[in-house]
Amino acid sequence: MFHWRAEIRPGVSVAFTDAAAGNLALHVGDDPAEVARRRADLEQTIGVAPQRLRFMNQVHGTTVAVMALESPAPEADAMVSKGLPLAVMVADCIPVLLAGESAEGPVLAAVHAGRPGLANGVIPAAVAGMESLGASGIRAWLGPSICGNCYEVPAGLQAEVAAAVPATRSTTSWGTPALDLPAGARSQLEQLGVSVEYCGPCTLETDSLFSYRRDKNTGRFAGVVWCHD
Template identity: 80%
Template sequence: MFHWCADILPGVSAAFTDTGAGNLALHVGDDPAQVELRRAELEQRIGVARQGLRFMNQVHGATVAVMEADTPAPKADAMVSRGLPLAVMVADCIPVLLAGEAVDGPVLAAVHAGRPGIAHGVIPAAVERMKSLGASGIRAWLGPSICGNCYEVPAALQDEVAAAVPTTRSTTSWGTPGLDLPAGARSQLEDAGVEVAYTGVCTLETESLYSYRRNKETGRFAGLVWCHE
């Protein structure tokens, strides 16, 4: 069920699921009842109340939503909370999990960082929102995503993204223009003073993870961050 799972702060855990947890997205043509069942099983596994995990309606933008107990699923690509459990779904984009500590407890974030989100600054926007809630000592965990050796793009698109985030420019293993999204994410986090504590494997190269580049008819795995006793 979990590709990776760890305690990241006292009373806070983070995880990235794999295909063993099944597809967790409602927007890919799967049976909604089965998706809800898988989400319920996941919540039970991590000790979160039913429908306690907050999911986003992800749109490849840079909007950051601050989640309260009664906040509905936002149209956003990042969520920040004062301890509420958060989830982000991906299948080649980077699931970025962040955690810091404030006077009144942990501040958490989950970020959907694809090519447009990296270019438009969704990660630094999430960090700034965390800081506005009093978070300090923020660290980041970058989940599995497509790597710079595998993410081929047209040269014009590479130039466009690299103009915004120069560290994203890469060359694929077969010699064509590429984008290294994890490198771009790391540079943005370093510029924001955030330590990167973990970087995941390549989704395209890892059969136990969903990859849209490998198969467009695919599911989504999730990055999760939550508080526990």
């Protein structure tokens, strides 16, 4: 079910699911009842109460939603909470999970960082959202996404994104213009003093993970951050 899972401090864990956990997204034409069952399986596996894990309707924007217990699924690409469990869905974009500490306990965030979101600053916006909840000592985990050797883009698009985030400039393994989204995310986080762990690997090169570039008609795996006993 998990590509990677770790308890990153006592009572706080982060994980990235794999294709064996199944498609977790409602927007890719899958049977909603099956998606709900897989989300319930995931909640049970990580010890989160049914329907407590919060997903968002991702739109490649920079909106950060502050989540409360009653909050419906927001239209956003980042969520922050004072300990409520959060999930982000991807298949080539970067799932970014963050955790910090406040006087009242853990502050969590889950971010969907694709090309537009990364270029427009969704990651720094999420860090600011955490700080507005009193978080310090923020750390980040970058999950599996398409890598800088595989993510070919037209030269004009590369120039546009690299103007905003220089560290994204890359070249494919076959010598054409590319974008390295994980390198860009790392540079943005490190500029803010956030320590970064890269959990990789490349989705396009890893058959046990969903990749939109590889398969087009594909599911979404998830990054999840949660608190537990």
